Amino acid sequence: MSVAAVIAGAGNGTRLGLDGPKALIKLAGEPLIVHAVRSMAESGVVDRCVVTAPTESVQLFEETLERAGFEATVVAGGTTRQASVAAGLDAAGTANFVLIHDAARALTPPGLIRRVVEALEAGHAAVVPALPVVDTIKLVGERATDGTEPVLETLDRTSLRGMQTPQGFDMAAVREAHVRFAADAAEEASSAPDDAFLVEAVGYPVALVEGSELALKITRPLDLRIAELLAANEG
Ligand SMILES: Nc1ccn([C@@H]2O[C@H](COP(=O)(O)OP(=O)(O)OP(=O)(O)O)[C@@H](O)[C@H]2O)c(=O)n1
Numbered sequence: 001m002s003v004a005a006v007i008a009g010a011g012n013g014t015r016l017g018l019d020g021p022k023a024l025i026k027l028a029g030e031p032l033i034v035h036a037v038r039s040m041a042e043s044g045v046v047d048r049c050v051v052t053a054p055t056e057s058v059q060l061f062e063e064t065l066e067r068a069g070f071e072a073t074v075v076a077g078g079t080t081r082q083a084s085v086a087a088g089l090d091a092a093g094t095a096n097f098v099l100i101h102d103a104a105r106a107l108t109p110p111g112l113i114r115r116v117v118e119a120l121e122a123g124h125a126a127v128v129p130a131l132p133v134v135d136t137i138k139l140v141g142e143r144a145t146d147g148t149e150p151v152l153e154t155l156d157r158t159s160l161r162g163m164q165t166p167q168g169f170d171m172a173a174v175r176e177a178h179v180r181f182a183a184d185a186a187e188e189a190s191s192a193p194d195d196a197f198l199v200e201a202v203g204y205p206v207a208l209v210e211g212s213e214l215a216l217k218i219t220r221p222l223d224l225r226i227a228e229l230l231a232a233n234e235g
């Protein structure tokens, strides 16, 4: 069974306070995208990697990965994560399965990647690593003029999970889902929160496997500091 990986790296890191390719910022001395591609290589189960980059940085991503000794096809992403993943899927060629991953989850352990692929090989069409949520989660209504938000409902935490990546799919299923919802991808507000959302919407069951705290998404400045500590401990 062949496995391709699409690593979304075309974001600009707004919440990190950046205005440029977040995937090129350094963590433990190496760009996030290099960490992400290395995890795929070290998993031993991925045959080919496609990386999405901001249009103006495609060459820089190619040079960065080549210098680090990794082979990957780099393509221009889009204005939303969904559009970037669609561009990556177009370039992924033929494979039985595809792993769709965030460059921002740079410390994802190879064992987690293997866990996702094992569940695909066992017959699941869509597999997502997930962790239980640790906070109580409440549904809120519209913000009031005094800045407060009204609570509408307290959700049952025991049946809530936080979704991570890589999310693994049968290649045909995820391509079908992305094509079906391509029109929405142009608008940030209407783009899908993750790829499993699109696959669910076309009717495929999604199976969860155990995620990892190391697969945290480096989104805000504190995440980067936590990731630096984790990388120092792992190394
Ligand atoms: N147009 C986009 C937006 C995001 N991503 C990628 O999707 C992953 C998850 O996105 P996020 O962590 O939100 O990254 P940014 O979009 O860079 O962050 P922000 O929303 O703060 O700008 C990242 O690896 C990012 O590079 C992408 O490929 N194309």
Ligand SMILES: C[C@](O)(CO)[C@H](O)COP(=O)(O)O
Binding pocket: 081, 102, 162, 163, 164, 165, 193, 194, 195, 217, 219
């Ligand atoms: C795909 C994802 O990482 C799953 O948790 C997440 O939905 C990406 O969200 P972002 O706002 O694009 O970072």
